[in-house]
Amino acid sequence: MKQRRLCSPASLAHAALLAAAAVALLPLAAGQPWPTCGSSGTYKAGSTYESNLHDLAVALRATAASSPTKLFAAGTRGGAPDAVYGLLLCRGDVSVSDCYDCGTRAIRDVGRAVCRRAKDEALVYNQCYARFSDRVDFLAASDNSGGETLLISGTNISSADVAGYDRAVTDLLAATVRYAVESNTARLFATGQRVGADPGFRNIYSMAQCSPDISPAACRRCLEDVLGRWWQLFPLNGEGARVAGGRCYLRSELGVGPFYTGAPMVLLRADGL
Numbered sequence: 001m002k003q004r005r006l007c008s009p010a011s012l013a014h015a016a017l018l019a020a021a022a023v024a025l026l027p028l029a030a031g032q033p034w035p036t037c038g039s040s041g042t043y044k045a046g047s048t049y050e051s052n053l054h055d056l057a058v059a060l061r062a063t064a065a066s067s068p069t070k071l072f073a074a075g076t077r078g079g080a081p082d083a084v085y086g087l088l089l090c091r092g093d094v095s096v097s098d099c100y101d102c103g104t105r106a107i108r109d110v111g112r113a114v115c116r117r118a119k120d121e122a123l124v125y126n127q128c129y130a131r132f133s134d135r136v137d138f139l140a141a142s143d144n145s146g147g148e149t150l151l152i153s154g155t156n157i158s159s160a161d162v163a164g165y166d167r168a169v170t171d172l173l174a175a176t177v178r179y180a181v182e183s184n185t186a187r188l189f190a191t192g193q194r195v196g197a198d199p200g201f202r203n204i205y206s207m208a209q210c211s212p213d214i215s216p217a218a219c220r221r222c223l224e225d226v227l228g229r230w231w232q233l234f235p236l237n238g239e240g241a242r243v244a245g246g247r248c249y250l251r252s253e254l255g256v257g258p259f260y261t262g263a264p265m266v267l268l269r270a271d272g273l
């Protein structure tokens with residue numbers, strides 16, 4: 001994974017935590033978007049790069065919001081040295097109008113506002129993920145080696161059974177990944193819920209999604225790789241965590257209700273009912 005620098009001052013404590021692994025955790029309390037600002041350079045106000053970036057962000061919004069099956073767009077604008085590569089992926093359950101609105105937020109936030117004109121930036125929202133870069137690496141890869149944004153809720157479970165909780169999360173995420181790559185191959189997206197008996201972690205909600213321009217097999221590899229690293233990346237007792245990347249995205253949340261719309265695609269009953 002590329003070395004990445006965080007823009008959000010609120011994240012600095014977490015940045016120190018995992019500096020050795022060149023990743024950093026962004027607390028959800030910091031608010032949307034949760035950015036990851038690259039260190040590969042900046043562009044100037046009024047530059048060709050800036051206008052290419054803006055044009056691309058507008059085009060990606062239009063394409064993603066007009067493809068209800070995929071809610072996705074990737075592309076490029078301009079030629080070297082001002083070429084910009086970008087991707088917009090809306091959460092698989094949102095409407096085209098919510099996808100469009102999330103694209104609008106990305107257009108507003110990209111560049112100057114959040115990453116102080118870093119050429120390479122990722123913006124995570126609850127309803128979409130946007131990535132822009134002067135390099136094609138993140139689009140050319142079939143995994144998240146082009147960069148990831150890690151988010152944690154910052155809150156802990158009340159249950160003392162941390163090992164049981166971790167097994168529950170792992171089981172749910174694994175089932176959610178399987179559904180996305182085996183049963184929803186058009187969109188490579190799945191939502192999940194596990195209902196358990198321990199009141200400390202009664203309902204866990206999940207989501208797995210890939211950029212739909214990679215194959216189901218590549219999607220499975222990408223998501224399983226993320227899942228394999230999950231408990232090295234996050235605290236064992238954390239209530240919520242996400243790994244968002246240009247190729248795949250995995251999320252788990254403890255809660256009273258789902259963070260996605262509609263019924264869960266995967267339902268695990270572990271409460272004896």
Ligand SMILES: *[C@@H]1O[C@H](CO)[C@@H](O)[C@H](O)[C@H]1NC(C)=O
Nearest residue numbers: 154155156157235236237238
């Ligand atoms: C949550 O648990 C971690 C240990 O995994 C601890 O460092 C942290 O202080 C706890 N946070 C809260 C809010 O209790």
